[in-house]
Amino acid sequence: MAKTRANREIALLYYVFNMAREWGFTDRENPCAGVRKNKEKIRDYYANDMAWAAVYEQAPQELRDAMDLAYLTGQRPADVIAMTSGDIEGDYLTVQQGKTSKHFRIQMQADGVKNSLGLLIEEIIERNKKQSSTP
Secondary structure, three states: HHHHHHHHHHHHHHHHHHHHHHOOOOOOOOOOOOOOOOOOOOOOOOOOOHHHHHHHHHHHHHHHHHHHHHHOOOOHHHHHHHHHHHHHEEEEEEOOOOOOOOEEEEEOEEEEOOHHHHHHHHHHHHHHHHHOOOO
């Protein structure tokens, strides 16, 4: 953990020094350039059914919805959180991934029959209608 933290701090100092150069506070070389970083282990965790069920059971409805959307769309958590009803275009959920900026559409129904994603989104929209209040 300490090695990973050190890498993050080196990256932060590198960025801060570059901003100082950009703003004219210095014209010197970045002292972080060429600093060797530590090797990091790639995180590789897959939540098995038992772990998923334990979190899902205790989670508030919003987190359950996010977990279901992530599972059914295969999107990163940040991309799921950014989804809105405006992303729905006809029979498709449109997605622009934050990390890669890729655009694509995920089908919510086929031959007039909603799939699991379509049913989930319909359920979320209905629930939100009931919760929203009008002055």
